[in-house]
Amino acid sequence: MNEKQPGVHALIELLETIADNKYVLGDRLVEVGVSGPNLEATLASIAMAQGELGHARLLYNWCFDLRGLQGKKAEIYGQTGKAFTEVIGVNNWITLIAALYTTNVAIDIVLQSLLESNHPAVVSRIQKLMREQQDHLIYAKSWAYELRNEQGAIPRRFEQALNRMVSEVYTWLEKVEQKAELQASGYFPAHVKLTARFKEQLKEIAAQSLVQVK
Amino acid sequence: MAAKQRKTFDIFARIKRGGELIHIGTVEAENEKLAKVYASFTYDEEDWSEMIVVDRSQFVWVKKPHGLFAQKGERVR
Numbered sequence: 001m002n003e004k005q006p007g008v009h010a011l012i013e014l015l016e017t018i019a020d021n022k023y024v025l026g027d028r029l030v031e032v033g034v035s036g037p038n039l040e041a042t043l044a045s046i047a048m049a050q051g052e053l054g055h056a057r058l059l060y061n062w063c064f065d066l067r068g069l070q071g072k073k074a075e076i077y078g079q080t081g082k083a084f085t086e087v088i089g090v091n092n093w094i095t096l097i098a099a100l101y102t103t104n105v106a107i108d109i110v111l112q113s114l115l116e117s118n119h120p121a122v123v124s125r126i127q128k129l130m131r132e133q134q135d136h137l138i139y140a141k142s143w144a145y146e147l148r149n150e151q152g153a154i155p156r157r158f159e160q161a162l163n164r165m166v167s168e169v170y171t172w173l174e175k176v177e178q179k180a181e182l183q184a185s186g187y188f189p190a191h192v193k194l195t196a197r198f199k200e201q202l203k204e205i206a207a208q209s210l211v212q213v214k
Numbered sequence: 215m216a217a218k219q220r221k222t223f224d225i226f227a228r229i230k231r232g233g234e235l236i237h238i239g240t241v242e243a244e245n246e247k248l249a250k251v252y253a254s255f256t257y258d259e260e261d262w263s264e265m266i267v268v269d270r271s272q273f274v275w276v277k278k279p280h281g282l283f284a285q286k287g288e289r290v291r
Contacts, residue, residue: 135251
């Protein structure tokens with residue numbers, strides 16, 4: 001590890017959290033997505049799983065480089081333990097969409113903020129990933145909107161799943177926002193506003209009224 | 215989950231810039247945004263230079279073939 005860069009530890013932790021969530025989401029998109037509500041949704045879910053797993057591998061490899069490790073990249077057999085509890089607990093279509101939507105929105109905000117810092121070590125690594133992630137975001141937002149406007153018990157169950165997810169993700173974003181070393185090292189712009197942007201994004205599916213963000 | 219009204223979208227694509235615009239298939243989706251995502255994930259066998267999804271209900275027919283067993287004298291609607 002390069003001791004001259006105090007923010008590197010914090011950056012590795014941040015990237016590993018994103019990678020872990022993408023790794024677990026990739027698994028759940030296959031496991032749960034295969035019994036999606038229709039053929040197109042299932043096919044897209046499986047295709048996105050490949051994308052999420054690919055992104056996870058890219059981020060793990062980046063962490064490998066940041067640690068200054070040399071040689072062949074390590075095989076990835078599991079997450080490092082930083083994935084959100086609610087993502088790990090995904091077990092049906094409703095919780096899958098709540099997890100996919102919330103996690104992808106939060107990750108997009110974090111990566112967008114990293115990009116805005118214009119740090120040379122960061123920009124080239126995440127531009128392609130962010131471009132590929134846009135389809136995942138559209139899918140997650142559209143399905144979140146559909147479930148929110150479904151009939152019967154689905155909107156209420158979706159609301160409960162979303163509340164649990166939002167609460168966990170919001171807490172994480174707060175912690176990331178308060179890490180001074182990430183801003184001091186130039187990985188984030190000064191006074192980065194991750195939680196405010198997250199709340200703003202929730203308005204897109206009119207979720208602000210149904211989720212209790214503290 | 216209640217079956218929601220889904221629409222059929224036809225997908226057109228061009229392999230190369232300036233090439234022929236071809237009909238490559240259809241997807242059924244709940245809305246236009248999902249149709250775009252489904253199309254790009256389902257029909258990814260080529261590196262298309264253009265891809266378009268069109269809501270079938272928005273087609274303006276100039277000529278529409280009759281069904282094979284259409285009643286004599288039945289008009290195209």
